[in-house]
Amino acid sequence: xxxxxxxxxxxxxxxxxxxxxxxxxxxxxxxxxxxxxxxxxxxxxxxxxxxxxxxxxxxxxxxxxxxxxxxxxxxxxxxxxxxxxxxxxxxxxxxxxxxxxxxxxxxxxxxxxxxxxxxxxxxxxxxxxxxxxxxxxxxxxxxxxxxxxxxxxxxxxxxxxxxxxxxxxxxxxxxxxxxxxxxxxxxxxxxxxxxxxxxxxxxxxxxxxxxxxxxxxxxxxxxxxxxxxxxxxxxxxxxxxxxxxxxxxxxxxxxxxxxxxxxxxxxxxxxxxxxxxxxxxxxxxxxxxxxxxxxxxxxxxxxxxxxxxxxxxxxxxxxxxxxxxxxxxx
Numbered sequence: 001x002x003x004x005x006x007x008x009x010x011x012x013x014x015x016x017x018x019x020x021x022x023x024x025x026x027x028x029x030x031x032x033x034x035x036x037x038x039x040x041x042x043x044x045x046x047x048x049x050x051x052x053x054x055x056x057x058x059x060x061x062x063x064x065x066x067x068x069x070x071x072x073x074x075x076x077x078x079x080x081x082x083x084x085x086x087x088x089x090x091x092x093x094x095x096x097x098x099x100x101x102x103x104x105x106x107x108x109x110x111x112x113x114x115x116x117x118x119x120x121x122x123x124x125x126x127x128x129x130x131x132x133x134x135x136x137x138x139x140x141x142x143x144x145x146x147x148x149x150x151x152x153x154x155x156x157x158x159x160x161x162x163x164x165x166x167x168x169x170x171x172x173x174x175x176x177x178x179x180x181x182x183x184x185x186x187x188x189x190x191x192x193x194x195x196x197x198x199x200x201x202x203x204x205x206x207x208x209x210x211x212x213x214x215x216x217x218x219x220x221x222x223x224x225x226x227x228x229x230x231x232x233x234x235x236x237x238x239x240x241x242x243x244x245x246x247x248x249x250x251x252x253x254x255x256x257x258x259x260x261x262x263x264x265x266x267x268x269x270x271x272x273x274x275x276x277x278x279x280x281x282x283x284x285x286x287x288x289x290x291x292x293x294x295x296x297x298x299x300x301x302x303x304x305x306x307x308x309x310x311x312x313x314x315x316x317x318x319x320x321x322x323x324x325x326x327x328x329x330x
């Protein structure tokens with residue numbers, strides 16, 4: 001039994017094609033063909049050869065392919081210097097570390113609008129200037145330290161005044177209770193028998209409570225009003241304008257020496273108020289500021305809460321001449 005084949009067929013060979021050996025040109029042997037493999041090999045060789053050509057052709061003539069030596073500082077710096085916006089050259093840093101140039105930043109021309117001057121409201125017409133403890137100058141100093149939401153308020157209202165409402169801590173508590181539940185701040189002002197002015201900013205309403213309360217927004221402060229010397233005498237002193245009243249009285253405009261003592265973070269003894277006393281700041285058995293229920297005596301010591309100095313020049317214990325409480329944001 002035999003199989004017939006056409007002239008286009010070739011006998012089947014059980015031997016696998018050997019792609020590593022190629023016949024000579026004159027052998028006349030028939031080489032098995034594989035279209036996909038031959039195409040893959042030709043494209044691979046072509047891609048390899050093209051890549052080598054592109055690599056060598058893209059190298060810049062005159063520059064060695066050897067990696068740069070970092071031992072030469074001068075050549076490395078020279079290779080990594082760049083001009084800044086003003087034309088000056090700056091170095092890109094050693095060993096490939098990029099160092100940005102110094103940029104000259106300009107301040108923004110946009111500025112927030114200036115704050116309106118404070119208005120202190122609540123004094124009675126029959127309250128003399130000597131009995132008014134808080135002045136606009138001291139109030140402006142305190143304003144720079146209160147929370148931002150309250151520094152924008154340009155009207156402070158007098159809640160309690162010893163001169164107008166009588167010497168009673170209970171009355172002070174009752175007056176402040178009218179602002180319970182509101183997001184306001186309070187400024188306590190005290191005047192001692194020597195005329196010293198000091199006090200505290202209170203984050204919460206002063207009221208009787210068995211535990212310490214308040215926040216780190218509280219701070220203690222003291223202020224000294226210093227009178228400047230009058231101008232030296234001259235031939236044209238009597239012709240000066242705008243200072244007639246101060247020259248006539250022998251005093252120029254007073255200046256203020258203001259000190260503030262913010263929260264130190266040591267403890268959280270911000271405020272402690274009871275029926276018989278009011279205190280701000282404490283630690284080691286000492287109070288930053290303490291007033292009795294008759295508002296006649298006070299104590300001020302260095303305390304841990306604010307790290308303050310004594311607020312009164314009279315000493316640790318002082319006599320009280322006046323007390324005021326102002327509300328901000330009502």
